[in-house]
Amino acid sequence: MNLELRHLRVVCAIAETGSVTKAASLLGLAQPALTAQLQRIERILGGPLFERDRRGATPTALGELVLARAKVVLPAMKGLQEDAARLAGNHVTPNQYRIGAVSGPILGGLIARLAAENDSVQVLTHPSHWADQLSEMVSSGRLDFCVVGACGDTVPGTPADGLIWREIAVDAIFVMLPETHPLAHRWEVDLAELAEAQWAVLPGDGCFGDCFAAACARSGFSPRTMYEMDVGNVIDLVQAGHAVGLCKATFRRTHGIATVPIAGAPLRWRHLLGWHPRSQAAEFADAMLAHAVAAYEESAARNQHYIEWLKLNPQFKPQLSIA
Known part of the structure; x- marks a missing residue:
C-alpha cells in the first residue's frame, strides 16, 4: 500500500487534537477504525509516528518529519484542487446551487425560496453532522455554500480554508x-x-x-x-x-x-452561511444570506413560546424582525 493524501490528513488530525479519539470524532470515523488506519500508515513509513499514553498522542521524531512534509503537501494539493475545479467550470450557475448543511431549521425554507425565485433552479444538497467537513468541501470547490452552526464565537474549519462566514441568526x-x-x-x-x-x-x-x-x-x-x-x-x-x-x-x-x-x-447556537470569496457563488452570496435569514424567521415564527421568550431575550434575534 502506498502513502496517500488521506493518510497525511489522519496524521495531522491526530497531531492537532493530541488524541486518536478526538481525531476520530473530528474526521467522522470510529475510534477503532482510525487506530487501525494509523497502524497501517506506520507500517508504510517504517515506525511509530506517535507516543500514546493516558495524556494523549505526542509525535515521535518520525512523526514530526511526516507532519512537516504534510504541512507543505496538503495546502499545495488543496490549492491545486480549488484552481482545477474553477478552471474546469465546476462552479455554480444561477440555475444550480450546491449547498451543504448540518441539521437545522433553515435548509428546507432556503430551497423553497430559491425555487420560488426561479422555478427552473436546481439545488443539490449534501447533509452532514460535521461542519468542518462541509467547510472543506466549500473551500475545495465541491460545494457552493454551506449552512452550519457553531457554539460560542467560533467558526468552522481553519483560516487556510479562506471562507467568508456570515451570521444568519x-x-x-x-x-x-x-x-x-x-x-x-x-x-x-x-x-x-x-x-x-x-x-x-x-x-x-x-x-x-x-x-x-x-x-x-x-x-x-x-x-x-x-x-x-x-x-x-x-x-x-x-x-x-x-x-x-x-x-x-x-x-x-x-x-x-x-x-x-x-x-x-x-x-x-449561531447559524452561519459560508462561501469562498473567489468562487462564482460569491456573486449570489448576499441573496443567499437574505433567503437564509427569511427561512430562519419563518421557522422561529412557528413556535409561539419561542416568540414570547424572545421578547425577554433579544440577544437571540440579532437578524430577526419578529416584534
Missing part, C-alpha cells in the same frame, strides 16, 4: 421533554432540575459538548449518560421518557414532546 438551546414530564409546561427550566436526567443529542463537532458540560458544572452537577444519535432516535427516546433532549429553540413541534427554555439561556 442565533438560536437559544432548549430542552426537549416528554409532554408528561413534570417540567414540560414550565416557562423555563433550570438545568439543576435535570441533574439526574440522561441526555440525548445529535452528533456533531465543535465545542458544544464542552459548553454544555460547563453549563452543567455551573449548575452544580455533571451530566449523566449522553446518547449521540440521529434526530429520529432522539425524539423516540424523549417520547419514551428515557432521556431529556437538547435542541435548537426553532425545533419543529413534535407530538408528545415539549421544548422548554433553559433559565439564564446558558447555551446558544
Whole structure:
C-alpha cells in the first residue's frame, strides 16, 4: 500500500487534537477504525509516528518529519484542487446551487425560496453532522455554500480554508421533554432540575459538548449518560421518557414532546452561511444570506413560546424582525 493524501490528513488530525479519539470524532470515523488506519500508515513509513499514553498522542521524531512534509503537501494539493475545479467550470450557475448543511431549521425554507425565485433552479444538497467537513468541501470547490452552526464565537474549519462566514441568526438551546414530564409546561427550566436526567443529542463537532458540560458544572452537577444519535432516535427516546433532549429553540413541534427554555439561556447556537470569496457563488452570496435569514424567521415564527421568550431575550434575534 502506498502513502496517500488521506493518510497525511489522519496524521495531522491526530497531531492537532493530541488524541486518536478526538481525531476520530473530528474526521467522522470510529475510534477503532482510525487506530487501525494509523497502524497501517506506520507500517508504510517504517515506525511509530506517535507516543500514546493516558495524556494523549505526542509525535515521535518520525512523526514530526511526516507532519512537516504534510504541512507543505496538503495546502499545495488543496490549492491545486480549488484552481482545477474553477478552471474546469465546476462552479455554480444561477440555475444550480450546491449547498451543504448540518441539521437545522433553515435548509428546507432556503430551497423553497430559491425555487420560488426561479422555478427552473436546481439545488443539490449534501447533509452532514460535521461542519468542518462541509467547510472543506466549500473551500475545495465541491460545494457552493454551506449552512452550519457553531457554539460560542467560533467558526468552522481553519483560516487556510479562506471562507467568508456570515451570521444568519442565533438560536437559544432548549430542552426537549416528554409532554408528561413534570417540567414540560414550565416557562423555563433550570438545568439543576435535570441533574439526574440522561441526555440525548445529535452528533456533531465543535465545542458544544464542552459548553454544555460547563453549563452543567455551573449548575452544580455533571451530566449523566449522553446518547449521540440521529434526530429520529432522539425524539423516540424523549417520547419514551428515557432521556431529556437538547435542541435548537426553532425545533419543529413534535407530538408528545415539549421544548422548554433553559433559565439564564446558558447555551446558544449561531447559524452561519459560508462561501469562498473567489468562487462564482460569491456573486449570489448576499441573496443567499437574505433567503437564509427569511427561512430562519419563518421557522422561529412557528413556535409561539419561542416568540414570547424572545421578547425577554433579544440577544437571540440579532437578524430577526419578529416584534
